[in-house]
Amino acid sequence: MTPLPGLPTGATDPCVHCGFCLPTCASYRALGTEMDSPRGRIHALKAIEAGEQQLDAVTASHFDSCLGCFACVTACPSGVRYDALLEATRPKLNAPELRNPAQRAFRRLLFALLPYPQRLRTALAPLRGYAGGGLQQLARRSGLTGLLGPQLQALEQLLPPLSPEGFADRWPVVVPAVEPRRARVGLVLGCVQRVFDPGVNGAAVRVLTANGIEVVIPPQQGCCGAVTHHQGEEAQTQQLARDLINSFDAVVGPGKAAGPEPLDAVLVAASGCGHTLKGYGRILNSSAGEGFAAQVRDIHEFLADLGLSDDFQRQLQPLPHGDGTPANQNRPLRVAVHDACHMLHGQGIQAQPRQLLRQIPHLELREPLEAGVCCGSAGIYNLVQPQEAASLGRLKADDLAATQADCVASANIGCSLQIRRHLTEAQHPQTVAHPIELLDRSYSAGTQRR
Ligand code: SF4
Ligand code: SF4
Known part of the structure; x- marks a missing residue:
């Protein structure tokens, strides 16, 4: 049997077609067909390897329906590494004959825009008065946005209010720690996160520095490459990865802006980015990539390991919640934790965000029933496969709302946008915040009381 070029030899062999993976598979939940399940896709790969099937447009469409969530x-x-199989298959799906011209053009647009914060800001500037305002509500209610077609309409439906902070990176290269200093880290801002949800990086810097952690923020940093990596765009991903490493090398070292002292870690507050950053060794196939990847930690992972400082913990205050009715005033804030797939399945991080959130007084964690199932965001999936993504978004919003939480804690920008959209559309009252934003609010409430 000849392996598909690039496919790890024998990687499909351990699959015994038991189907245990089917109930957790988001695409199988959305489409209900064997070919859109992990088992079906592995069967197709085996058939292609055996020369019994071609990777034609129909087969490719069943791989395009996969969210890459790794549930x-x-x-x-049986220990099947479907993640490795998908990573090896995705570049092949980009062959021109496997998607129609409109699909290819839309993907090119996304890859030319999303990984470049300055281009994204330029494109979004005319929409600053529209996003989150009355005009947007009117356009949606009147059905005008339906004229955009399903993919551009999906883009419009995810568009959050655009705050001025999202249109420029105004960080100094080094943000000093509150003494005594306990660590020195770099921070990756994320390309979409810094534009669409800039409050997350602001909260991350405040929480880190208040815990005695000096933060180095290279001003030239761009995208980590997660957006393109998830779609098998290898050359662009490698370029973005090299540029990101270079942006750190440009400021850390003797005679450079952040000084010679090495970093204890490189942190990121978006789990989709963290998963890709940790894979730089494989992506770049170089010692520079491996060295950088070895430093990368998810912000929750790092903070939970280091421990919150005593002074920080002393300041934490209960967070306000609910509708302010007397019955609600004295109960704890209920927070449902949403596990992003690239955090839970991709990095094995589950306990740490909960551990940090439990430090907030009078906060009660709620667990959704289907925590391991993807919300339908999955990088650009909710833009290129809008129908499937919307049905998964509705399921996720209902599952989170069923916890009767006041707030959903989500540590990935793509998930946050998707969940906000579907909670709103279903008229569920829950808000969405990053776990670090909740920690920051609780700490700020304490410092304001002084
Ligand atoms: S991938 Fe694993 S769980 Fe799924 S059918 Fe194959 S052996 Fe079973
Ligand atoms: S990565 Fe997710 S969507 Fe794709 S086959 Fe696995 S469980 Fe299904």
């Missing part, structure tokens, strides 16, 4: 990897009792 199947967690669920598989």
Whole structure:
């Protein structure tokens, strides 16, 4: 049997077609067909390897329906590395004959825009008065946005209010720690996160520095490459990864803006980015990539390991919640934790965000029933496969709302946008915030009382 070029030899062999992965598979939940399940896709790869099937447009469409959430990897009792299979297959799906010209053009647009914060800001500037305002509500209610077509309409439906902070990076290269200093880290801002949800990086810097952690923020940093990596755009991903590493090398070292002292870690507050950053060794196939990847930690992972400082913990105050009715005033704030797939299945991080949130007084964690199932965001999936993504978004919003939480804690920008959209559309009252934003609010409430 000849392996598909690029496919790890024998990687499909451990699959015994038991189907244990099917209930957790988001695409199988959305489409209900065997070919859109991990088992079906592995069967197709085996058939292609055996020369019994072609990777034609129909087969490719069943790989395009995969969200790359890796819930199947967690669920598989035989240890099948579907993540490695998908990573090797995705570049092949970009062959021109496998998608129609409109699909290819839309993807090119996204890859030319999303990984470049300055281009994204330029494109969004005319929409600053529209996003989150009355005109947007009117356009949606009147059905005008339906004229955009399904993919551009999906883009419009995710568009959050655009705050001025999202249109410029105004960070100094080094943000000093509150003494005594306990660590020195770099911070990756994320390309979409810094534009669409700039409050997350602001909260991250405040929480880190208040915990005695000096933060180095290279001003020239761009996208980590996660957006393109998830779609098998290898050359662009490698360029973005090299540029990101270079942006750190440009400021850390003797005679450079952040000084010679090495970093204890490179942190990121978006789990989709963290997963890709940790894979730089493989993506770049170089010692520079491996060295950089070895430093990368998810912000929750790092803070939970280091421990919050005593002074920080002393300042934490209960957070306000609910509708202010007398019955609600004295109960704890209920927070449902949403596990992003690239955090849970991709990095094995589950306890740390909960551990940090439990430090907030009178906060009660709620667990959704289907925590391991993807919300439908998955990088650009909710833009290129809008129908499937919307049905998964509705399921996720209902599952989170069923916890009767006041707030959903989500540590990935794509998930946050998707969940906000579907909670709003279903008229569920829950708000969405990053766990670090909740920690920051609780700490700020304490410092304001002094
Ligand atoms: S991938 Fe794993 S869980 Fe899924 S069918 Fe194959 S062996 Fe079973
Ligand atoms: S990565 Fe997610 S969507 Fe794709 S096959 Fe696995 S569980 Fe299904």
